[in-house]
Amino acid sequence: MRRIFFILIFHLLLVTVKAGDNYVAMQQPPTTDTGIVDDPVEDEIISEVIKTKAPPQKEKVQYFSQVTKYGFKNLFAQYNYNPALPYSAQVNPHAESYMQDYLKAHTKSLMQMKSWGQPYFNLIDNILSQYGLPRELKYLAVIESNLNTRATSWVGAGGPWQFMPYTARQYGLVVNNLLDERRDYYKSTHAAARYLLTLYGQLKDWLLVIAAYNGGPGRVYSAIKKSGSRNFWNLQYYLPTESRNHVKKFIATHYIMEGTGGVTTTPNLAGNPGGGMNSFDAKPDLTEEELSNASTQSITGKYNSAVIAKNLAMDIVTFNRYNPDFDNLMSINGNYDLRLPADKMQLFLANKYAILNECVQLLLGDNPVKPATQTTTYPTPKKLKKKGK
Secondary structure, eight states, rough: OHHHHHHHHHHHHHHHHHHHHHHHHHHHHOOTTTTOOOOHHHHHHHHHHHTTTTTOHHHHHHHHOOOOOOOGGBBBBBBSSSSTTTTTTBBBHHHHHHHHHHHHOOOOOHHHHHHTTHHHHHHHHHHHHTTTTTTGGGGHHHHHHHOOOOOOOOSOOOOOTTBBBHHHHTTTOOBSSSSSSGGGGHHHHHHHHHHHHOOOHHHHHHHHHHHHHOOOHHHHHHHHHHHHOOHHHHHHSSSHHHHHHHHHHHHHIIIIIIITTTTTSOTTTTTTTTTOOOOGGGGOOHHHHHHTTTTEEEEEESSHHHHHHHHTOHHHHHHHHSTTTHHHHHHSSSEEEEEEEEEHHHHHHHHHHHOOOOOHHHHHHHSSTTTTTOOOOOOOOOOOOOOOO
């Protein structure tokens, strides 16, 4: 009898110890998401871009664009945003409550940016697509600088992508007393794409990349170590407040631009899937004198506003005033009634096939426009003159 009693006591102790072990295990923070699954092809493409300082070969871009969308796994339920579906049905539930205060303060100005910022978004979209990067990343330039080429931070970061001089030079930009290519939209966006790829190669998560873009990858690695997680929502409070809020601004900006019917990527803007809106339905913002001196020519093909403006030595904002919503309407209708000052129209007609060829090559990524010889004309600060000249 006594033997049976001791056996029961022993089993009871074993059950108690095992339950205690289970309880302790349940209290430990999860550490299963701290690793990164390597993709040799993905890593090869990133390495190629960083080494050559140029977009990857065209046959690799399609594959890479499918891979990089998974970097948004912690923001969107299906890894990337589908403009054809309701925003609230796709976004991570954490995100909506996280961005409400920013929305209250900035919705009006961001809604206005949907219109005037369109040519800048088109240019950035074209460059990001050459690298196979998600086009959502264009909103990083919004929260960095409000798309302002003249923007300069108190620590010396400059241009639409807010590069520090050292980082700018590291990614191929010239920054000196006479020239600051951080303020060149075309060149700085190519540099930003390469820098974003560098960060993505290290972190493999776009929300963490955005945090690192603001505060540096070292602070993100520290947050990963302290939290035991690579999920932004788990490690956010281990990040500096400014870096955490940077991600918040990005999410809120994306929500305003896309989730409430933003014109930057929403198809069928005209509300007529069959034919779309005629370009004359979007009235140009021109003076009477400009209208009287303008010429009109119906064009068809894969024309791009930034390429046309560059070849005609026109400011892209001026081109957009003559031709509102050009890229969007061309993609919907396949044609557009192009308006230009008479002298610019003559130049366009004399070179339209060469311009079209360049537009197609840019779209396909076969022959990206070389920054050194072919650049888009944007408003830029006046260059400093050398003494004695």
